[in-house]
Amino acid sequence: MSSVMTTHDAPPATTPPTGRAIVLDGVSKTYDVKGGGAPVTALTSVDLTLRAGEFFSLVGPSGCGKSTLLNVVAGLLDASTGQTRIGDRTVSGPDRATGIVFQKATLLTWLTIEENVLLPSKIAKRLDDETRARADHLFELAGLADFRKRYPSELSGGMQQRASIVRALVGDPDVLLMDEPFSALDEFTREGLNDELMRLWTDSPKTVVFITHNIAEAVYLSDRVGVMTSRPGTLKEIVDVPLARPRGPELRSDEHFYELVSRIRGLIGHHHEGTNR
Template sequence: MTAAMRTMSVDQPSAHLRVVSEQSAPSTTSGINLSGVSKTYGTGDGKVPSLRPLDFHINDGEFFVVVGPSGCGKSTLLKMISGLLPPTTGEIHVDGNKVTEPHGDVGIVFQNALLLPWRNIINNVLMPIDMKNLPRADYMDRAKQLLKMVGLEGFEKKLPWQLSGGMQQRASICRALVHDPKIMMMDEPFGALDAMTREKMNVELSRIQRTTGKTILLITHSIPEAVFLADKVLVMTERPGGIAAIYDVPLGRERTLDAMANPIFIDLVARIRKHFMTNSALD
């Protein structure tokens, strides 16, 4: 039934597009594995189902993008994988370990940069180190290096409000990377930025992922952004959220903005958009 559902509103896939309906024996000891994970908010009569049972697997080092209409439970999904929110049913495993509490091996980037206004940039980047009670001195070089990587060299002593929105968001990406987590979770990280900055940030993020080899789970509203960044795109249905389809993106790792003119890119964007058109649910 699930397999039928996933291809329901989609034409027969073209040769270069593979709908990953059943994954071939996902490894349970590496990557992120979700089995039967669902979430229902509230109790008694006020029960609001947010997510239908989900089963999928994210491999190590994969750039995994979730795209879906607003209110489909994307952020809930991210919080559950981070261990901030317990699932109502099902289990989440990261590297074979069941997630029951925040596991610390993740870096999170939200839509807002959420920098602490009383800390300067370098101290904001070092915040995970303080939270984990690790020696700051060991990570100072790494923090500076990360800031250099995202073009914020020389801004270490500035306070957040002295930086533009795009710069703040880049600082928050450094913060998510400073403790060298295996996984990076991004909840509409560029949603608050203007279109031009957003494209730049996409290219930068793509480069960061290539150079660091992190597993990235990114959530977005934007279909082109999803396809541009992803190795795999998970398309979600309307609330309560479920899996409409999972697509491989056969565009190779090295991507520039030119990739957006690639017929495969255009085809895939159109195909994903169709999911929402038929449900007329894209806000």
């Protein structure tokens, strides 16, 4: 029997959670089609409540609305119906208390890594001693302390993505939204960055919504995994991940880990079978 302990409680960490609860209430999103075509419904009737400090992943087939849902939570898209709340705030647009990491690092090539990381705080006029100290700490945690004066072109893709995560965290956001941040990386680099992300999150457990196509990645990182249906996307099922924290590479060979990966893969597969009949 595996020695990995389990827990269904909120994620234990070295410091108390600093995130905020997220509530989606009946959220749907329909896009108008240019040229008078029929509107396309990307999301329909999504109800979801996340605890403060929870790490939550979304998986599902391509085009199921995962990124649309993330953009609604970020305030980058307006929902067609329903409401989204972060803490006591109703989402009506972007907010500096929400950090975002996209598929590509989107670093400015003419700025050093340090300048890229500090740029959002500089624009927001919040570049103070506390922010600089937080950046120093995050550079150390992410293994980038020796590369902060380098330019993006001098770093590997994995290191650039680490820098983009540090940039999102340096403003100390309540919520971190991540849209397939490691999808373009090889498996070895991806697993290493999963470990880096776990260290960063354990040090300061924000509420995280993480989009991925990689089921093993979702299980490794998350407290719960939401499985979405094909378009129009909605939540098919939410799977608890009762694996103890802190987590390390040894978890990837644990039988309970593989049981959860297999279960989630089955949920996605069953839905495809049903839609193809």
